[in-house]
Amino acid sequence: MREQRPNQQGPRPSRRGVLFGGAVVAAGTLAAACTSNTEDDPEPAAGGGTLAGDNDKAGKKVTLGFSAPAADHGWIAAIAKNAEEQAKKYSDVTFKPVEPTNDINQQISAVESLISAKVNVLVILPNDGEQLNQVGRKAMDAGIPVVNLDRVFPDNLSYRTWIGGDNYGMGVSAGNYIGKKLKDKGVADPVIVEIQGIATLPLTQDRSKGFEDALKAHGFSVTAKQDAKFTVESGNQVASNLLQAHNKIDAMWNHDDDQGVGVLAAIKQSGRDEFFMVGGAGSANAMREIKNGGVLEATVTYSPSMAASAIKLARLIAQGKGMTDLVELQVPQSITLASETITKDNVDRYMPLGFES
Secondary structure, three states: OOOOOOOOOOOOOOOOOEEEOOEEEOOOOOOOOOOOOOOOOOOEOOOOOEOOOOOOOOOOOEEEEEEOOOOOOHHHHHHHHHHHHHHHOOOOEEEEEOOOOOOHHHHHHHHHHHHHOOOOEEEEOOOOOOOOHHHHHHHHHOOOOEEEEOOOOOOHHHOOEEEEOOHHHHHHHHHHHHHHHHHHHOOOOOOEEEEEOOOOOHHHHHHHHHHHHHHHHOOOOOOEEEEOOOOHHHHHHHHHHHHHHOOOOOEEEEOOHHHHHHHHHHHHHHOOOOOEEEEEEOEHHHHHHHHHOOOEEEEEEOOOOHHHHHHHHHHHHHOOOOOOOOOOOOOOOEEEOOOOEEOOOOHHHHHHHOEOO
8 A cells, every 4th residue: 555665555546446438437446347257258238338147158268477576564465365366367378477576676567577478467465656657668569468456557558557545535434434423422523633654655655645635625624644654663652642642532544554553552551541542444353353342443445356457357358358247348548446444344245345454
């Protein structure tokens, strides 16, 4: 969920949704919105697209290349796992991953090796979208479509389809949960603290802006915020600082469930429980905390399941298919996944999508 830093998600494009001929349609999770994948082109359905029900049938054999940063971070590790496990579900897919790395030049070389191998489609989560932009363009110029995962290439000509999360939407989801709960409790002047990731990153700024806007709609504002660098250690330190600085807190939003391990440790050590907390990303750790009860009541999603959806999209593109839930005949150019709110009421539904921090 962080950008331009090894093992962290990156920025989303300015558009939010699925783009068709200039029209943006809101997009949630990709679910089973795929087409028939038979060897021959399927019969068009009445409203366009292709007949539903054949989404996962074996079709044309394709090779999908995959490149991502090194999996030494919970979210990134889950990205690689989701991609590999999704590819294994298809008998018509050969999955060709390259060695994960946090070195920009090594990732460029690895992607170039996939281009030389003439894979059908490339799925790339770049360490840095800007620095890998040209190798994405090189693949596209060679006739290899690129599915750009999360950290976006700045040049639209460098990818066929982008799929990723909504950082602004994360903030909105967190702000709405906190704002509504405080209003329902009748709290007039709440102390709301925010623990960011890296404050200078655009994605963090998007999250904070969404949070600010949502709170403002409820008549509230952020009392204090500090960035915790997306690490467990910094999360622990920043949470300790905020707890010491404020004798009373009503609500806390932590941007990232990985750093949230440290945040929760600091809270437990302090013995404080007068406030409630919302996390960010949807880790399995956070979901277990939510299920067990305690200060962590919710987390807002930025799910690594997007990697599995990227594989599904890459397969469809390679086979010349579209998505049966849509009228158009081809996979869209941009998909922004919704940020959903996980609470004790729905945590069991989301648990299978959780990742270990």
